[in-house]
Amino acid sequence: xxxxxxxxxxxxxxxxxxxxxxxxxxxxxxxxxxxxxxxxxxxxxxxxxxxxxxxxxxxxxxxxxxxxxxxxxxxxxxxxxxxxxxxxxxxxxxxxxxxxxxxxxxxxxxxxxxxxxxxxxxxxxxxxxxxxxxxxxxxxxxxxxxxxxxxxxxxxxxxxxxxxxxxxxxxxxxxxxxxxxxxxxxxxxxxxxxxxxxxxxxxxxxxxxxxxxxxxxxxxxxxxxxxxxxxxxxxxxxxxxxxxxxxxxxxxxxxxxxxxxxxxxxxxxxxxxxxxxxxxxxxxxxxx
Amino acid sequence: xxxxxxxxxxxxxxxxxxxxxxxxxxxxxxxxxxxxxxxxxxxxxxxxxxxxxxxxxxxxxxxxxxxxxxxxxxxxxxxxxxxxxxxxxxxxxxxxxxxxxxxxxxxxxxxxxxxxxxxxxxxxxxxxxxxxxxxxxxxxxxxxxxxxxxxxxxxxxxxxxxxxxxxxxxxxxxxxxxxxxxxxxxxxxxxxxxxxxxxxxxxxxxxxxxxxxxxxxxxxxxxxxxxxxxxxxxxxxxxxxxxxxxxxxxxxxxxxxxxxxxxxxxxxxxxxxxxxxxxxxxxxxxxxxxxxxxxxxxxxxxxxxxxxxxxxxxxxxxxxxxxxxxxxxxxxxxxxxxxx
Numbered sequence: 001x002x003x004x005x006x007x008x009x010x011x012x013x014x015x016x017x018x019x020x021x022x023x024x025x026x027x028x029x030x031x032x033x034x035x036x037x038x039x040x041x042x043x044x045x046x047x048x049x050x051x052x053x054x055x056x057x058x059x060x061x062x063x064x065x066x067x068x069x070x071x072x073x074x075x076x077x078x079x080x081x082x083x084x085x086x087x088x089x090x091x092x093x094x095x096x097x098x099x100x101x102x103x104x105x106x107x108x109x110x111x112x113x114x115x116x117x118x119x120x121x122x123x124x125x126x127x128x129x130x131x132x133x134x135x136x137x138x139x140x141x142x143x144x145x146x147x148x149x150x151x152x153x154x155x156x157x158x159x160x161x162x163x164x165x166x167x168x169x170x171x172x173x174x175x176x177x178x179x180x181x182x183x184x185x186x187x188x189x190x191x192x193x194x195x196x197x198x199x200x201x202x203x204x205x206x207x208x209x210x211x212x213x214x215x216x217x218x219x220x221x222x223x224x225x226x227x228x229x230x231x232x233x234x235x236x237x238x239x240x241x242x243x244x245x246x247x248x249x250x251x252x253x254x255x256x257x258x259x260x261x262x263x264x265x266x267x268x269x270x271x272x273x274x275x276x277x278x279x280x281x282x283x284x285x286x287x288x
Numbered sequence: 289x290x291x292x293x294x295x296x297x298x299x300x301x302x303x304x305x306x307x308x309x310x311x312x313x314x315x316x317x318x319x320x321x322x323x324x325x326x327x328x329x330x331x332x333x334x335x336x337x338x339x340x341x342x343x344x345x346x347x348x349x350x351x352x353x354x355x356x357x358x359x360x361x362x363x364x365x366x367x368x369x370x371x372x373x374x375x376x377x378x379x380x381x382x383x384x385x386x387x388x389x390x391x392x393x394x395x396x397x398x399x400x401x402x403x404x405x406x407x408x409x410x411x412x413x414x415x416x417x418x419x420x421x422x423x424x425x426x427x428x429x430x431x432x433x434x435x436x437x438x439x440x441x442x443x444x445x446x447x448x449x450x451x452x453x454x455x456x457x458x459x460x461x462x463x464x465x466x467x468x469x470x471x472x473x474x475x476x477x478x479x480x481x482x483x484x485x486x487x488x489x490x491x492x493x494x495x496x497x498x499x500x501x502x503x504x505x506x507x508x509x510x511x512x513x514x515x516x517x518x519x520x521x522x523x524x525x526x527x528x529x530x531x532x533x534x535x536x537x538x539x540x541x542x543x544x545x546x547x548x549x550x551x552x553x554x555x556x557x558x559x560x561x562x563x564x565x566x567x568x569x570x571x572x573x574x575x576x577x578x579x580x581x582x583x584x585x586x587x588x589x590x591x592x593x594x595x596x597x598x599x600x601x602x603x604x605x606x607x608x609x610x611x612x613x614x615x616x617x618x619x620x621x622x623x624x625x626x627x628x
Contacts, residue, residue: 134305136607138566140312142584143600146593147316219434226436227570231588246438250574257446264439271434 009208013284022280028273036093039086050083055238063256072262075249081259084240085266091152091235092242092270095225096218099159104214107167112202114168115175116194126172133165138224145233152241155225155234163221170213174206212285216278219271226267242267291619298615302608309604313597314360318353369601370594374587380598383583388602389474390460391568391579397495398502398564405503406510406560407553411546413511414518426515429508438570441501445574448497455497458576462490498575502567509560510553517552521545551622558614562607 016022042049051071052059058078066073072081114125137159144158178184179202187197228234229243237248242263249259344350347370348359363369369380413425432440449457461467461475465487468478476495479487521527522545530540569581576582580599587595 130301131305131308134301134608134611135309135312136562136566136604138569139600139603140309142588143313143316143597146588146591146596223434223436227438230436230438230570231585233588243436243438246436246442250442253442253446254450257442257450260442261439261446264436264442268431268435268439272430275430275434 011284016280016284019280019283021276022284025273025276025278025280028269029277032089032093032270032273035086036090040090040094043087043090050080050086052080052083054079054083054087054240063252063259065256066258073256073258075256075259076252079238081245081262084245085242085263088241088245088263092222092225092229092267095152095156095159096222096274098156099163099221099225100214100218102160103163103167103217104210106164107169108171108203108206108210110164111168111171111173112175112198112206115172115179116198116202122172125168129165129168132162133169135162137162138227141224141228142231142233145228150233150236152234155228158228159221159225166217167210167213170210171206174209175202178202178205209285212278212281215274215281219274219278222267222274223271294619295616298612302612305608306605309601310361310364311357313600314357317360317593317597318356364601369598372587372592372595372598374590374592374595380594383595384580384598384602385473387578387580387583390577391565391572391581392606393460393474393476393491394495394499394502394568394572394577394579395561395564397499398506398567399561401499401503402507402560402564403510406507407514409507410511410514410518410553413515414522415541417519425511429511432504433506433508433512435505436570437501437505437567438574440504441498441571441574444497444501444504456494460491460494460578461487462494465490494575494577498571498577501571501574502564505567506560506563509556509563513552513556514549517549518545521549551618554614554618554621557617558611561610561614565603565607565610 038049056079059080060070060074060078062074062076062078064070064074064078070080070082072085074080075084110125110129114122140162141155141158144161145155148154148158184197184201187201192200225234226243226246229241230247232244232247235241235244245263246260246267249256249263252259347363348356351359367381369384371377372380372383375383409425409429413422416422445457448454456462466484467475468482468484468487471478471481476488476491479485479491522541527540527545530544531537535544568577568579569584571577572579572581573585580602584596584599584603586592587599
């Protein structure tokens with residue numbers, strides 16, 4: 001069993017290495033993750049790694065175009081845009097990881113319990129999942145956001161509440177697939193409790209598939225979160241965030257179009273990275 | 289399962305989803321902290337306490353929760369979504385009836401562009417599998433669906449409206465023109481009926497950039513699904529049989545393969561519609577297009593709760609209806625469901 005999962009993961013990785021697109025995605029994702037960790041750690045330690053203080057005003061002239069001293073230019077308050085973009089990385093990447101992580105855990109439990117218990121509980125859990133799944137995510141997230149009030153953690157909670165249904169569906173299908181395999185039957189016959197079977201065998205067996213889906217999904221969460229942030233529902237000024245920057249710099253489209261374009265482009269690059277990586281994993285998993 | 293029962297089940301499911309949305313918005317609307325009335329009326333609640341009392345009375349905001357829920361549903365069924373503080377306390381329903389047609393217009397054009405782009409690129413991509421054209425198409429749709437709608441909209445706005453000045457940068461029509469008399473409620477359709485060509489042309493020029501922006505972030509879903517299902521179908525036995533019979537390659541591709549691959553496109557189209565509808569929120573905001581999305585953004589900024597929740601429900605309704613339409617279409621095109 002253990003070697004089975006290990007073998008699966010190894011096979012997937014081997015096929016993955018053949019795909020150039022997946023590798024590009026991997027490089028982008030690793031870059032973003034690394035930057036996020038470095039920024040988060042340095043913020044905790046109180047070390048400034050950005051070229052300028054991202055909050056400090058008038059570190060340069062207002063609305064200066066990109067130059068050597070300010071690689072991405074400056075905003076209306078003379079703040080360095082590059083520094084503001086760098087400092088926002090842990091926020092956007094972190095929310096992607098956190099929302100997907102929670103969705104995966106919740107979905108894993110709901111889906112596999114539904115599959116293993118069956119009957120009325122299965123029916124009830126899956127119909128509930130269907131209904132939540134059919135809700136328009138962005139709009140509901142906004143409604144939740146409005147009642148909780150704006151803020152990074154509130155946006156995260158709003159997304160977590162509605163993000164798990166596809167994971168529950170996936171987990172149920174996968175759990176049903178493994179539930180008829182011999183080692184599970186054997187565990188059941190040996191008198192192991194359902195909870196123990198789930199934790200010891202099922203979660204392990206279906207985790208690879210779930211993780212592949214999750215990788216593909218992180219980009220979508222970042223995309224959606226950037227939308228909420230763009231609408232001003234996330235960080236409070238003067239804290240920067242990619243989506244928020246596009247939104248608030250939109251007023252200077254004629255005089256300084258790069259201000260909005262650059263953070264928007266950064267979001268797109270990050271999402272492309274996760275999509276390529278996730279696609280690579282998925283193809284490798286399917287090809288096996 | 290026969291088609292009728294299938295459709296009936298989908299309708300019941302749609303209603304359940306709507307009830308869930310309504311319940312959710314109700315719970316949210318009652319959880320704005322201690323004072324619901326203050327939250328609903330904004331600043332004016334403290335300035336005009338007598339107005340606040342009247343409002344609480346009218347919407348039964350001081351009654352027990354189940355009673356409130358009853359009146360909430362009753363109000364909804366009567367088309368009463370409350371008053372919108374950000375619009376001078378105009379009824380939310382009125383604001384929505386003015387803005388919804390514009391959003392539908394925009395979504396319609398975006399849908400048409402998206403389907404044309406999505407299907408033609410999907411076909412090309414499959415026909416030129418692993419050739420440079422396929423690779424560039426894949427890069428194009430990946431960039432499209434990975435980009436936030438507001439980013440694509442801004443790029444189009446900067447390039448085609450601000451730099452080249454080919455299209456207007458905002459609005460839904462030239463304000464100097466007289467709008468058509470209301471027949472269907474959709475201004476562009478009405479102007480066609482009335483023969484008001486200048487209004488129609490002006491509307492068309494205003495709708496192109498926003499709908500193109502929306503289409504660019506959504507067509508990729510179609511292209512991707514169509515491409516992969518075409519590639520799968522082309523390797524199936526019945527295609528090999530058709531080829532073996534000597535059917536020419538174009539007939540094989542368009543008559544046998546494409547028709548079957550389209551089933552998966554119909555399945556995914558409901559997802560596409562959801563993206564389109566929610567995308568209007570950003571695109572309308574950037575192009576100052578006077579639709580429901582722009583009203584939602586303005587309501588968010590002004591903490592106009594009735595506005596936000598009203599638009600949320602109408603968006604949900606539109607999405608449920610379009611998903612239902614996609615399900616019914618699916619029943620029509622999939623022979624397994626039709627004949628089985």
